[in-house]
Amino acid sequence: MNLPTAEDIIEAYARIMPHVHQTAVLCSSAINEIVGAELYFKCENFQKVGAFKYRGATNAVLSLSDEQKMRGVATHSSGNHAAALALAAQMNGVKAHIVMPDNAPGIKKKAVMGYGAEITFCAPTLEAREKTLEEVILNTGATLVHPYNQKEVICGQGTASLELMQTCDRLDAVMTPVGGGGLLSGTATYLKAKHPKVEVIAGEPLNANDAYLSFKSKSFQPVVNPDTIADGLRTSLGSITFEIIKNKVDDILTVSEATIIEAMRLIWERMKIIIEPSSAVPLAAILENKERFKGRKVGVILTGGNVDLDHLPFK
Amino acid sequence: MNLPTAEDIIEAYARIMPHVHQTAVLCSSAINEIVGAELYFKCENFQKVGAFKYRGATNAVLSLSDEQKMRGVATHSSGNHAAALALAAQMNGVKAHIVMPDNAPGIKKKAVMGYGAEITFCAPTLEAREKTLEEVILNTGATLVHPYNQKEVICGQGTASLELMQTCDRLDAVMTPVGGGGLLSGTATYLKAKHPKVEVIAGEPLNANDAYLSFKSKSFQPVVNPDTIADGLRTSLGSITFEIIKNKVDDILTVSEATIIEAMRLIWERMKIIIEPSSAVPLAAILENKERFKGRKVGVILTGGNVDLDHLPFK
Numbered sequence: 035m036n037l038p039t040a041e042d043i044i045e046a047y048a049r050i051m052p053h054v055h056q057t058a059v060l061c062s063s064a065i066n067e068i069v070g071a072e073l074y075f076k077c078e079n080f081q082k083v084g085a086f087k088y089r090g091a092t093n094a095v096l097s098l099s100d101e102q103k104m105r106g107v108a109t110h111s112s113g114n115h116a117a118a119l120a121l122a123a124q125m126n127g128v129k130a131h132i133v134m135p136d137n138a139p140g141i142k143k144k145a146v147m148g149y150g151a152e153i154t155f156c157a158p159t160l161e162a163r164e165k166t167l168e169e170v171i172l173n174t175g176a177t178l179v180h181p182y183n184q185k186e187v188i189c190g191q192g193t194a195s196l197e198l199m200q201t202c203d204r205l206d207a208v209m210t211p212v213g214g215g216g217l218l219s220g221t222a223t224y225l226k227a228k229h230p231k232v233e234v235i236a237g238e239p240l241n242a243n244d245a246y247l248s249f250k251s252k253s254f255q256p257v258v259n260p261d262t263i264a265d266g267l268r269t270s271l272g273s274i275t276f277e278i279i280k281n282k283v284d285d286i287l288t289v290s291e292a293t294i295i296e297a298m299r300l301i302w303e304r305m306k307i308i309i310e311p312s313s314a315v316p317l318a319a320i321l322e323n324k325e326r327f328k329g330r331k332v333g334v335i336l337t338g339g340n341v342d343l344d345h346l347p348f349k
Numbered sequence: 350m351n352l353p354t355a356e357d358i359i360e361a362y363a364r365i366m367p368h369v370h371q372t373a374v375l376c377s378s379a380i381n382e383i384v385g386a387e388l389y390f391k392c393e394n395f396q397k398v399g400a401f402k403y404r405g406a407t408n409a410v411l412s413l414s415d416e417q418k419m420r421g422v423a424t425h426s427s428g429n430h431a432a433a434l435a436l437a438a439q440m441n442g443v444k445a446h447i448v449m450p451d452n453a454p455g456i457k458k459k460a461v462m463g464y465g466a467e468i469t470f471c472a473p474t475l476e477a478r479e480k481t482l483e484e485v486i487l488n489t490g491a492t493l494v495h496p497y498n499q500k501e502v503i504c505g506q507g508t509a510s511l512e513l514m515q516t517c518d519r520l521d522a523v524m525t526p527v528g529g530g531g532l533l534s535g536t537a538t539y540l541k542a543k544h545p546k547v548e549v550i551a552g553e554p555l556n557a558n559d560a561y562l563s564f565k566s567k568s569f570q571p572v573v574n575p576d577t578i579a580d581g582l583r584t585s586l587g588s589i590t591f592e593i594i595k596n597k598v599d600d601i602l603t604v605s606e607a608t609i610i611e612a613m614r615l616i617w618e619r620m621k622i623i624i625e626p627s628s629a630v631p632l633a634a635i636l637e638n639k640e641r642f643k644g645r646k647v648g649v650i651l652t653g654g655n656v657d658l659d660h661l662p663f664k
Contacts (some may be wrong), residue, residue: 058373299483299658302623306623306654308395308621308623343617348659
């Protein structure tokens, strides 16, 4: 298996840097007091399209040959990767074909259309997505840009941690959520090579704990139709991301739906920034494991800020 | 009348600078495209207590004599000034007595209590507030820190524009909302002396348009119990703020409730930051007057981010 290296991530960063936002790192003394640790939030909710996914998508598009660019790109995604690939393609004059589950949040469908992509809707199962995508690729000759299980995408996502370490070089741990594992495997690949003392820990919804089960048993265990508010984390690991996570990640902590909402609310109220439920999962893990993080300096990647304001989990 | 000067504001800034956040100035290419202008948002929603009011309150507390500090401070406020004065007092070991209308948002009551202030509730009318405050001051000997009609407070609020101009020195206009007029009069005092070419324009809810009517007629016209979602802007101008606004402000634009909610939603969705309804009023004024702002560089002070997440105006 051709796994990405930290050097690949550094190269990806040179490639995408002019095209992505160098996002802010914010702190909250109020939240630090509540958790008893020093948290550094990397605000990828401020990234283009409102999510870190723009890093991986941009790296994938910029890595295409001229001939591939002419035939376009295609993907299936529950939302942020779709918007990210659509915009990254549009920015480079490339056609994007997006397969989306028909239950994706309205705000995400709207964003993808706004970036000029062609959408094909399908049933909200991994099987339906993959089958529909196969047909689209067969018909168009477009290049697949997978939402997570692809080297260029993983390398792009890994650049968030590279940037975080430029701002905060004395972290004890870095935390991300885990869904398909693109961000987590990119983060682990970069940090374990360049900052081996930094623990890499993921948070995952208990209701979508495939990564936790796969990681603990060291054998791939997908979940089917998981029920979690963290809509970005409903996918299972891929073959490449599982291989990296199995070997390089220090731990995966599962959290309840109630704590995800509590953590999301805490960040909205105390930091005055908007994050989507998936982004709240690492802070939820800290809230449920305060002793473990006590007094430590922890980087937390806030993965995105795309929420449907008409359907919020508060009240 | 002893009106503040730009030099007073510069002195106030030297006094409070170590105690306040130098807040970020954010831009949104998506919003710029929608309005056809270049907007620079000064994020006082990231200020301590989540509002610019911390600047004025801090300047007032730091301006007290040692004897005054021993007797404490007192005020009436619909919310953000109360929290601001409570924290500014606590930070300096001063007792704060706060008179609040009993219909103030729960999140604001909670914040004030959290900062160790003593709260006295009263009916939600200006008369009841002033009478209750008078009694509190009589009983305690505390010094009044008015939410807007006081020189130290106006000077503190004026430092937001001073900071904004340090970041963006080529603005054509600066906009604030107007309620009691503390921020607007501080802004106008500073800018008209130091950057006379910069227009100073306020946005005000049409449903609470006392400042608009007073400004246009050049005679003070208070409103009684105005009905607007912008809860920070329900107060009328004071004698000092009216005097300054009458002479130094270029224009006041009134906006509908629907546009306030539209502008608030735009900032939440596109910028991924949380602002309260009052903060959305200047952008609402730009949305309702696009021709007037076309192609111009406009600073917009986002005044606060304290909203009750259980009672949002979306959906």
